[in-house]
Amino acid sequence: MSDAMPRPQVPAEAVRTGVVASQEPTCAVCGGPRAARKRETCSAKCRAALHRQRQGASMRTQLAGLRAGLVLIRAQVDDRLAEVDALLGALVATRRRE
Ligand SMILES: [Zn+2]
Numbered sequence: 001m002s003d004a005m006p007r008p009q010v011p012a013e014a015v016r017t018g019v020v021a022s023q024e025p026t027c028a029v030c031g032g033p034r035a036a037r038k039r040e041t042c043s044a045k046c047r048a049a050l051h052r053q054r055q056g057a058s059m060r061t062q063l064a065g066l067r068a069g070l071v072l073i074r075a076q077v078d079d080r081l082a083e084v085d086a087l088l089g090a091l092v093a094t095r096r097r098e
Contacts (some may be wrong), residue, residue, distance in 0.1 A: 029053075
């Protein structure tokens with residue numbers, strides 16, 4: 001019992017090769033091989049493309065937020081206009097009765 005060899009859960013060779021295969025660095029833009037010392041992309045061209053992609057995504061997020069705000073404001077304006085119209089209608093009806 002106490003002299004039983006601890007069994008490794010996964011063969012060491014499989015772990016080593018799996019880690020090597022999954023950690024091979026690739027470019028976030030073109031998917032090509034990337035030097036490990038470079039961050040995210042393989043070249044200046046791909047780095048510029050990634051920057052443009054992120055700027056576009058950021059702009060889309062900002063515009064979506066602004067649009068949602070404007071839609072909310074429009075709904076509130078419509079509500080207030082309906083209130084004003086209702087009050088004006090009531091006022092006109094009251095004066096006609098006088
Ligand atoms: Zn690339």
